[in-house]
Amino acid sequence: MLTLLNWAIDFSLLVLVLANLCVLFRLFVGPSAQDRVLALDTLYVNGMLMILILGIRHGSSEYFDIALLIGLFGFVSSVAFAKFLLRGEVIEP
Amino acid sequence: MTYADLPWWIVLPAALLLVTGSLLTLIGALGLLRLPHLYARLHGPAMGATLGLYCILIAGMLVASFVEQRVVLHQLLIALFIILTAPVTAILLMQAALYRERRRSEK
Numbered sequence: 001m002l003t004l005l006n007w008a009i010d011f012s013l014l015v016l017v018l019a020n021l022c023v024l025f026r027l028f029v030g031p032s033a034q035d036r037v038l039a040l041d042t043l044y045v046n047g048m049l050m051i052l053i054l055g056i057r058h059g060s061s062e063y064f065d066i067a068l069l070i071g072l073f074g075f076v077s078s079v080a081f082a083k084f085l086l087r088g089e090v091i092e093p
Numbered sequence: 094m095t096y097a098d099l100p101w102w103i104v105l106p107a108a109l110l111l112v113t114g115s116l117l118t119l120i121g122a123l124g125l126l127r128l129p130h131l132y133a134r135l136h137g138p139a140m141g142a143t144l145g146l147y148c149i150l151i152a153g154m155l156v157a158s159f160v161e162q163r164v165v166l167h168q169l170l171i172a173l174f175i176i177l178t179a180p181v182t183a184i185l186l187m188q189a190a191l192y193r194e195r196r197r198s199e200k
Binding site for chain 2: 002004005007008009011012013015016018019020022023025026032033034035037038039041042045046048049052053055056059061064067068071072075078079082083085086
C-alpha cells in the first residue's frame with residue numbers, strides 16, 4: 001500500500017515542477033513588472049507545496065516550519081514589491 | 094506506528110488528495126501562462142493557493158495523524174495564514190497595476 005503513496009508523491013512533485021516551469025516562463029517573459037511580481041508570488045506558493053509534499057514523504061515535522069517560513073517571506077516580499085511599484089519606495093519617511 | 098504500516102484507508106485518500114491538489118496547482122499555473130492580461134492572470138494562481146494547498150494540507154494531516162497516533166492539526170496554521178494574506182497581495186498588486194497603467198497613459 002505504501003507503493004501507492006510513494007507513487008502519488010512522485011507524481012505530484014513532477015506535476016508541481018511542470019507548474020513551476022510555466023510560472024518561470026511568465027517570470028522571464030512577463031510583459032510588465034506586475035506580471036513578474038505575480039509570478040514570483042506564485043513561485044513561492046508552489047515551492048511551499050513542494051516542501052509540504054517532501055514533509056509527507058520523510059515524515060518529519062521540520063518541513064512544516066520551513067513551509068510556514070516560506071509562506072511568511074513570500075507574503076512580505078510580494079507586499080514590498082507591490083508597494084515599490086505603487087510608490088517608488090518601500091518604507092516611506 | 095511507523096510510516097511503513099499505513100493502512101489502505103489512510104493511503105488511498107491521501108494519494109487521491111495529493112494528485113488532485115497538484116493537478117489543480119498545474120491548472121492554476123497554466124492559467125497564469127495562457128490568460129491574456131494581468132487582471133485575468135490574477136485569478137489563475139488563486140487555484141493553487143486555495144484548493145491545491147488545502148488538498149495537500151489535508152493529506153499531510155491524515156498521514157501525520159496516523160503516524161503519531163494523535164490528532165495533528167498544526168498544518169491548519171499555514172491554511173489560515175494563506176487565507177489571510179493571499180487577498181492582501183492580490184489587492185496591492187492590482188492597485189499597483191492600475192496606478193502604473195494610468196500613469197503610462199498620461200505620459
